[in-house]
Amino acid sequence: MFYISSRFYFLRTVLRIILPLQAITFPDFFLADIFTSMSKVFSDLERSVCRMVNRQVATIAWFEADSICGSHSIAIPLVLVFPYLCRFFQCLRQYRDTKEKACLLNALKYSTAVPVIFLSALKYHVFPEQWVGFYRPLWLISSVINSLYSFYWDIKRDWDLSILTRIFMFKNPSIWTNLLYGQNWVFYWVLGSNLVLRCTWTYKLSAHLRHNYLTLFTIAALEILRRWQWVFFRVENEWNKMTAKQNLEMSSDMPSEGDRLLDSSNHTV
Incomplete structure (x- = not known):
């Protein structure tokens, strides 16, 4: 009724994504790729949990809560980057198993998201002139590359x-x-x-x-x-x-025309 087996399969897949200690299968990297699109959802969830834990839901002004559990929090970029890191380590695991260089190039793709996320978060921890003059151009270049x-x-x-x-x-x-x-x-x-x-x-x-x-x-x-x-x-x-x-595989298992002719010559008519 509640598709218990499917739910347990989903949880096992999530665990395999977080800890890629085994050979990577299609469901593993397929779901991990979807999680990279949900990084903003995960960061919003982290903000909500942070404010509930710190009792900031209705007892503190929004701008004060935002300084603790919002854009200035170091937890935000860590949560945002986590799905990309999971996918990055999956690619390394695939390279270890297959020795295909494409896995390293794929890992490089996910690594390009890391500077984008942390440079964006750095905006709230540097002076405006530093951001505009130095860090913002780096963020732009990183974003275009990614x-x-x-x-x-x-x-x-x-x-x-x-x-x-x-x-x-x-x-x-x-x-x-x-x-x-x-x-x-x-x-x-x-x-x-x-x-x-x-x-x-x-x-x-x-x-x-x-x-x-x-x-x-x-x-x-x-x-x-x-x-x-x-x-x-x-x-x-x-x-x-x-x-x-x-x-x-089916075509390789089927005998060729020459094989059939040779095989038929072994029989008496």
């Missing part, structure tokens, strides 16, 4: 789409997925929307948008849309890989 790297990885590695292969003439171009074959507009929509949604952090450059709750809600909703698109095509890509592998 967005473009993640965008490339989504398109080329996670979804295995081929437009970047043809544009930049990479070797061994992949084919379009079965879902997108013959539907070019879907392909270009996914490509364009993923790039735009990967750059939603630019709203922080506007002072009046940065503290607007409607803007924050909209950005969170757009991240849900982006992650849903990622999940949709990531699962499709994994399915295509599994199907191709099964077809290859």
Whole structure:
């Protein structure tokens, strides 16, 4: 009735994400990737728990509570970065098991989120002129690198789409997925929307948008849309890989025409 087995499977997967002491499976890194999109949710949860523990829910002014359990708290960047660190160590574990260099490149992708998070948090601990003159340019550079790297990885590695292969003439171009074959507009929509949604952090450059709750809600909703698109095509890509592998195994098990002819010659007619 309550799908107890599924709930325990989910909890076991979460434990495997936190402690990647075993071989990484598809559910492990699939759920961990989703958790990276929920880092803001986890940080909001941490704020709520902090204020309840410190009895700041209704007994203290908002700006005073924010100085203790809000943006100035060191716990916020730690909570934000935790899902990325989990995914980073998963990639290292995968490299240990498979020795594939792509795992290290994937780990590098998640590591690019670390300076973005901590430089953003540093804004509340330095003087304004230090932030504007030195740390803000570093944050901008880090954010651009993280967005473009993640965008490339989504398109080329996670979804295995081929437009970047043809544009930049990479070797061994992949084919379009079965879902997108013959539907070019879907392909270009996914490509364009993923790039735009990967750059939603630019709203922080506007002072009046940065503290607007409607803007924050909209950005969170757009991240849900982006992650849903990622999940949709990531699962499709994994399915295509599994199907191709099964077809290859079946074709290798079937005897060739020459083998059948040789086998038939051993029988008397």
